[in-house]
Amino acid sequence: DSGVTQTPKHLITATGQRVTLRCSPRSGDLSVYWYQQSLDQGLQFLIQYYNGEERAKGNILERFSAQQFPDLHSELNLSSLELGDSALYFCASSERPTDPRTQYFGPGTRLLVL
Amino acid sequence: AQSVTQLDSQVPVFEEAPVELRCNYSSSVSVYLFWYVQYPNQGLQLLLKYLSGSTLVKGINGFEAEFNKSQTSFHLRKPSVHISDTAEYFCAVSEGQAGTALIFGKGTTLSVSS
Numbered sequence: 295d296s297g298v299t300q301t302p303k304h305l306i307t308a309t310g311q312r313v314t315l316r317c318s319p320r321s322g323d324l325s326v327y328w329y330q331q332s333l334d335q336g337l338q339f340l341i342q343y344y345n346g347e348e349r350a351k352g353n354i355l356e357r358f359s360a361q362q363f364p365d366l367h368s369e370l371n372l373s374s375l376e377l378g379d380s381a382l383y384f385c386a387s388s389e390r391p392t393d394p395r396t397q398y399f400g401p402g403t404r405l406l407v408l
Numbered sequence: 409a410q411s412v413t414q415l416d417s418q419v420p421v422f423e424e425a426p427v428e429l430r431c432n433y434s435s436s437v438s439v440y441l442f443w444y445v446q447y448p449n450q451g452l453q454l455l456l457k458y459l460s461g462s463t464l465v466k467g468i469n470g471f472e473a474e475f476n477k478s479q480t481s482f483h484l485r486k487p488s489v490h491i492s493d494t495a496e497y498f499c500a501v502s503e504g505q506a507g508t509a510l511i512f513g514k515g516t517t518l519s520v521s522s
Contacts, residue, residue, distance in 0.1 A: 296451070296454075337515075384451060396454065396459075397442075397510060399453070
């Protein structure tokens with residue numbers, strides 16, 4: 295158990311809909327990262343938040359957005375969903391002072407868009 | 409730009425045989441290297457990491473890896489594999505300051521048979 299939690303575990307929805315994925319980082323970690331894992335693209339970095347502020351963006355679509363709340367949990371919002379958005383979405387956390395570089399991953403949310 | 413190449417997409421091996429999963433990276437600055445394992449229908453688990461110091465790093469489940477700066481490699485090895493090691497293995501790199509997103513290779517599927 296990495297200490298990173300993600301909900302829900304599975305999500306099935308229809309094209310055009312909007313969903314919210316939730317992540318709670320390990321206690322003491324200030325950074326949250328979101329990654330997408332798909333068969334054709336592999337594991338790709340989407341976006342990072344550090345202590346409530348957006349720090350870096352990767353290959354994140356404009357239809358996707360995220361935020362990190364004062365208690366450091368994060369939400370990834372996916373809107374106007376398309377079939378191609380079906381993937382496994384991972385959250386990772388890092389940056390406690392004793393180990394700022396190592397990222398620990400949650401179990402993921404498997405999204406299926408029908 | 410940094411990139412990670414995992415040279416073998418699939419590695420079949422018999423139980424108790426040694427295995428090496430190859431990983432090469434490209435980067436012009438200091439790098440930090442990681443191996444993660446993903447068991448079927450599960451999240452990413454950290455196997456081992458190289459941040460600094462000794463170039464031979466030991467991880468969980470009997471795995472080890474060697475950082476070779478001149479060859480820009482970080483190959484993963486295990487002297488004797490078990491059926492339970494069947495999984496997908498990902499090599500990842502980050503560079504620069506702490507809190508940088510990981511760049512992943514495309515993964516190597518290790519299949520251990522009896």
